[in-house]
Amino acid sequence: MDRPELPLPQVHAFAVLAEELHFGRAAARLGIAQPPLSQQIARLETKVGHPLFVREPGRVALTPAGRALLPAARRALADLADGLAAARAVGDGRAGRLRIGFSASLALTVLPGLLGTFRERWPDVELDLREMTTAPQLAALRERTIDVGLLREPPDDDGAGPLAFRTVLTERFVAVLPADHRLAAQRVVDITELAESPFVLLPRPAGPRLYDRITELCGTAGFAPRIVQHAVEWQTVCALVGAGLGVSLAPASIRRLRLREVAFRPVEPRTARTRVAAAWRREDRSPLVANLLAAL
Template sequence: MDRPELGLQQLHAFTVLAAELHFGRAAERLGIAQPPLSQQIRRLETRVGHPLFTRGPGGVGLTPAGQELLPAARRALDGIADGLDAARRTGSGEVGRLRIGFSASLALTVLPGLLRAHREQYPGVELELRELTTAPQLVALREQAIDVGLLREPPAGADAPGLATATVLTEELVAVLPAAHPLAARRAVPVAGLADDPFVLLPREAGPTVHERILRLCREEGFEPRLGQRAVEWQTVAALVGAGLGVSIAPAGIRRIRIGGVAYRRLEAGPARAAPGTVVAAAWRRDDPGPLVARFLRLAGVRPE
């Protein structure tokens, strides 16, 4: 034999009546007439198989079965309320887990302030950080291993397939020199002055676009940079320059890396040309601008479509 379904309305009506012990007052508190309240209670008693309330000249009281059900009913209603609140907060991006990929050099510029602002505004969101260069970040986004990326110089076509990018900031490029280098005595260095030095650079596969930007900058000044050493991270680039293994051109944030024997100098802009710079961008999946990602992007100054 089928048993009547147990509904949240019945449990709510039961707990209110148990608190008021008066059908009229309970119905008024629930905002319904007394007959529908009586029907809710009868359905619940049918489901339980025993009376939950005594009804008589002395008023309404809880039966032993009602006394047993009351704490469980309150826990169930509280659990539903907590679940609904958690779902609302998750849906609005107030809680959850956000997986962020970032290029290591951004830990020297935009990343710390962005993370601090996010923690202050959304303390219920757990941040999972993954240090990745540009190309691996794009792969991780497509494979849904991260939710949003902060990368340097997204390559042309990074928006496809399925990805969107937007500029967060443009950062100046600087010369990275051994402290004993003759040009280290100058406040600004001409790019052409580095033509005879070996270069320490990130490999192309780590950041194709920034790699090509540096090469193009040198070519515009009439020389092809001679590769001396490769390094995957800008911190390593600075260390190798400090060891006297060459010079480099790098984002200005590298100046925060304090390594003995290294000098950072501005690059002189060529005639009728702005000072060389590099783009920092945010990247995300076009089909996944959920609230966690959207709120992070807005803090970075980006408004997803």
């Protein structure tokens, strides 16, 4: 059986009149004249098929049908009010779900402060954090499975592609050395001094630009790194270095891992730096994304 449609103004008028039990007061509360209120109630009664109110001189009361309808009318109005509030919150960027991809090393730098600031300003937003290297983040942005990426060495932004980028910070590179390596005794390591050592690096597909940046630094120093082992995460790279498999070049934030078997030393030239950027879809007008960029 088809359910009758109950227009919201009629339901609202019914609920107010059921509370006031007086047509004049109910009409004033609704901001309408008494005749239109009577018409709304009459139309609703026609849809229900039974009187909802007893109308007697000096007395208005709910009928059994009216008493049966009132709880559902109140629930409908409350649900609508909740829905409107939720819609406004999402539209303002105060609620909803934001999917953020991030490179693991950023958990040691920008990510904790960013999340703290964002949660303080927008505590009702659900954050879905996904640890990913740079290339998978770019793919996930294009495939719309994340909303914002925080990544290293983003591609060049010509202003015309589907993704937009904003630099968040730059940081120096450090040499990652076994604690007993001869260069660990130095305060600063020139990249040229790493020429004879085997290297442990991230695989190029995980972050092509960062991989190329590191090999470019070695090339400028006059050698091609002899890579003996790859590892997807920087923590694994450092653990393998600590185990004596080789050395590496890594973003300076990696020093916060504080592994006993590993020494981290700043490198020369000081201009050897890596860039961290936020990435998002250029056409995305989500207030959640805008708020995250504001927090950055």
